[in-house]
Amino acid sequence: MVALLQHSIPTAVLVSDPDSLPNHHAITPAKDAEGVWIDGVPHLITSELKTWSTLSNVESISIPGYWFGKKGTSHVPTSPVQPGENVFIFFHGGGYTVGCAHPATDVLANIPRVLIELSSDVPRGLSVEYRLSSTYPLPDRHPFPAALLDALAGYNYLAGTLALALVRYLTENGSTTEVSLPGPPGGLLLLSPWTDLSDSHDTPGSSSLTNTMDIIGDMSFVFYCKRALLGPHGLEMASYNRYVSPASLHPSVQARLQASHGHSSPQAGQRGSSIRYAP
Numbered sequence: 001m002v003a004l005l006q007h008s009i010p011t012a013v014l015v016s017d018p019d020s021l022p023n024h025h026a027i028t029p030a031k032d033a034e035g036v037w038i039d040g041v042p043h044l045i046t047s048e049l050k051t052w053s054t055l056s057n058v059e060s061i062s063i064p065g066y067w068f069g070k071k072g073t074s075h076v077p078t079s080p081v082q083p084g085e086n087v088f089i090f091f092h093g094g095g096y097t098v099g100c101a102h103p104a105t106d107v108l109a110n111i112p113r114v115l116i117e118l119s120s121d122v123p124r125g126l127s128v129e130y131r132l133s134s135t136y137p138l139p140d141r142h143p144f145p146a147a148l149l150d151a152l153a154g155y156n157y158l159a160g161t162l163a164l165a166l167v168r169y170l171t172e173n174g175s176t177t178e179v180s181l182p183g184p185p186g187g188l189l190l191l192s193p194w195t196d197l198s199d200s201h202d203t204p205g206s207s208s209l210t211n212t213m214d215i216i217g218d219m220s221f222v223f224y225c226k227r228a229l230l231g232p233h234g235l236e237m238a239s240y241n242r243y244v245s246p247a248s249l250h251p252s253v254q255a256r257l258q259a260s261h262g263h264s265s266p267q268a269g270q271r272g273s274s275i276r277y278a279p
Helices: 002-015 047-056 110-118 146-158 162-172 219-233 251-259
Strands: 034-038 063-069 088-090 124-128 188-191 274-277
Touching: 034 146, 047 146, 047 219, 063 110, 063 146, 088 110, 088 146, 110 124, 124 146, 146 162, 162 188
Parallel strands: 088 124
Antiparallel strands: 034 063, 063 124, 188 274
C-alpha cells in the first residue's frame, strides 16, 4: 500500500487538473458530512504573517469546511461551539499540494471519522478545505502563507507542519494588542508531520534519508512541493523560517525553540511518524 501511494500521489498531482476535485472554491455535497462556509480573518493577521502575505500577494478568504459527527448525531453543532467544548479540527496531509477535506474523495478522510467514533468526549470534528499550492508545470498558485491563513480562519471559526504553524502563530502573538487572537488548542495529533522542509537533517544515518515508509517517497515530488509552497520566498526560506520548518537545525530556528520552551509550540518530528502533543 505504501509503495502504491508513493507512486500514485506524485503522478496524480502532475497530470491532473487540481480544480477537478473538491477544493476551496465551493462546497461539494457529502452523504456523511455537512459543508459550511468559513469566513476569512484579515483582522487577525499581524506581525510577520502580514509581511509574508504581502510578499506572496495572498489574502485571507472564505473557504469551505466539512463537519463530521458521531453516527446517529447531527454533524453540525446546533449552537456555536462553547468554551470547554471538545472539537477536532482536521488539516489533511499531502505536502501542501494534494488532498482535500471532502470526505468522499480524500484517502485520509477516515482519520477524522475514526477519531470521532473512538473518542468518548469529542462528538464532532471540522475538516478545513485550505488552499493548495502549485507551480510549474501547473499554474503558480497559493504559496506560503495561504494555507496558514486558511488554518487560522478554520480555527477562529471554532473559537491544528500546518497545525504546528497555526499553534506557533497563536502562541507567539497571543499577547499582541494589534489583533485579538483566540487561545491555542488543547493538544495536537500529528500524523507524519513534515517539520523540516530544508536539508538540515540530511546527515549520514538520519531517518530523513533512510526512512522508506512515508507515502511521499518520490524526491522529485518532494522538491515540487517545496517549490510550490515557498513560491516567491525562495527555497532558502525552508532552512530559517520557523513556521515552514519548525524542526530545522538552523541557528535562528533553534534560538526560537529555546526561547519558546514551555509553550504549546511543539518542535520535533520528521515525516513518517505519528506524534501527539499536548501543552
